[in-house]
Amino acid sequence: xxxxxxxxxxxxxxxxxxxLQVDHNHRARGRRGxxxxxxxxxGEATLSSRLGLSADAVEVTDxxxxxxxxxxxxxxxxxxDYLVCDEAQFYAPWQIDELAxxxxxLDLDVFCFGILTDFRTMLFDGSRRLVELADRVLTLxxxxxxWCGARATHNARTENGEMVTEGDVIVVGDVEPESEPAVVxxxxxxxxxxxxxxxxxxxxxxxxxxxxxxxx
Ligand SMILES: Nc1ncnc2c1ncn2[C@@H]1O[C@H](COP(=O)(O)OP(=O)(O)O)[C@@H](O)[C@H]1O
Ligand SMILES: Cc1cn([C@H]2C[C@H](O)[C@@H](COP(=O)(O)O)O2)c(=O)[nH]c1=O
Numbered sequence: 001x002x003x004x005x006x007x008x009x010x011x012x013x014x015x016x017x018x019x020l021q022v023d024h025n026h027r028a029r030g031r032r033g034x035x036x037x038x039x040x041x042x043g044e045a046t047l048s049s050r051l052g053l054s055a056d057a058v059e060v061t062d063x064x065x066x067x068x069x070x071x072x073x074x075x076x077x078x079x080x081d082y083l084v085c086d087e088a089q090f091y092a093p094w095q096i097d098e099l100a101x102x103x104x105x106l107d108l109d110v111f112c113f114g115i116l117t118d119f120r121t122m123l124f125d126g127s128r129r130l131v132e133l134a135d136r137v138l139t140l141x142x143x144x145x146x147w148c149g150a151r152a153t154h155n156a157r158t159e160n161g162e163m164v165t166e167g168d169v170i171v172v173g174d175v176e177p178e179s180e181p182a183v184v185x186x187x188x189x190x191x192x193x194x195x196x197x198x199x200x201x202x203x204x205x206x207x208x209x210x211x212x213x214x215x216x
Contacts, residue, residue: 001107002103002104002106002107002108002109002110003103003109003110003135003136004099004100004103004110004112004130004133004134004135005109005110005111005112005134005135005136005137005138006088006112006113006114006127006130006131006134006136006137006138007019007111007112007113007114007138007139007140008113008114008115008116008127008130008137008138008139008140009115009139009140009142009144010115010144010152010153010154010155010188011115011144011155011175011186011188012050012144012175012188013140013142013143013144013152013188014049014140014142015086015113015114015115015140016040016047016048016049016050016086016113017049017050017051017053018113018140019035019047019049019084019086019111019113020047020049020053020054020055022084022111023035023055023084026081026082031081031082032078032079032080032081032082033080033081033082033083033084034058034069034070034073034080034083034084035047035055035056035057035058035083035084035085035086036057036058036059036060036064036066036083036084036085036086037057037058037059037060037085037086037087038059038060038061038086038087038088038090038091039087039090039170039172040057040086040087041172041173041174042054044059045057045058045059047084047086057086060085060087060090060091060095062092064095065095065098066083066095066098066099066102067098067101067102070083070102070106070108071106074106080108081108081109082108082109082110082111083099083102083108083109083110083111084111084113085099085110085111085112085113086113086114087113087114088112088113088114088126088127088130089114089115089116089118089124089125089126089127090114090124090126090170091126091129092125092126093125093126093128093129095126096112096126096129096130096133097129097133099112100133103135112130112134114126114127114130115127115155116131117154117155118155118169119155119156119157119164119165119167119186120165121154121194124169144188145188146188146189146190146193147187147189147193147199147200147203148190148192148193148203150190150192150193151190152188152189152190153189153190153191153194154188154189154190154191154194155186155187155188155189156186156187156188156189156194156197156199157171157173157184157185157186158176158184158185158186158187158199158201159183159184160183160201161199161200161201161202162197162199162201162202163187163194163197163198163199163202165197171184173185173186174186175187175188187199187200
């Protein structure tokens with residue numbers, strides 16, 4: 001029986017890498033899949049991993065109808081055994097419903113990958129629907145780490161190193177290296193430091209403050 005599976009994790013936890021590995025393993029056994037993605041950092045219609053691998057994909061636009069796409073392909077003689085769906089947090093809830101219908105009615109495995117919560121700690125619409133519908137929700141085992149060394153559980157958006165909590169939900173960006181904060185970037189943090197808005201840049205600035213004690 002086909003399944004709808006949701007692999008989730010913070011940014012930079014290896015989701016896109018796993019998506020490419022899942023596709024590779026199925027393809028290596030002669031199964032035929034279609035890769036979908038949305039707003040990938042590498043550009044339209046590409047699934048890219050920070051490990052350097054990438055693959056062509058179908059871009060999921062606001063009006064892409066998965067059911068129509070798959071039925072159309074099948075009726076035109078293009079066999080499909082499974083779907084790999086990256087950046088699934090950006091899909092609309094009705095698109096996730098169609099993915100569930102594809103698993104149930106067409107018996108195709110659907111492997112989805114995405115982050116659960118946005119920079120405000122709120123569930124993305126697509127992720128919420130996946131949690132509601134998926135046969136299995138699996139958290140990635142490779143843990144991204146907060147600057148303090150604890151497991152990173154939340155995604156912070158930063159502007160010049162400072163965490164922000166207002167803005168558009170979708171802003172494509174990358175996790176920034178500590179030394180070189182981008183104007184708008186992301187940083188994964190543990191909940192404690194997300195709550196305190198304590199980014200790496202802030203923590204570093206704090207540690208550089210001159211000691212106030214002892215008074216002389
Ligand atoms: N130079 C590197 N050497 C080994 N692993 C790396 C390197 N760069 C990135 N990674 C791994 O790749 C992960 C990010 O993979 P990616 O698939 O792009 O994540 P996601 O899709 O979840 O944002 C990092 O958490 C890290 O484990
Ligand atoms: C938290 C958050 C992230 N995004 C964007 C930033 C990236 O382009 C993707 C996540 O990609 P990854 O492969 O998981 O690193 O999502 C966003 O638009 N809004 C957010 O709140």
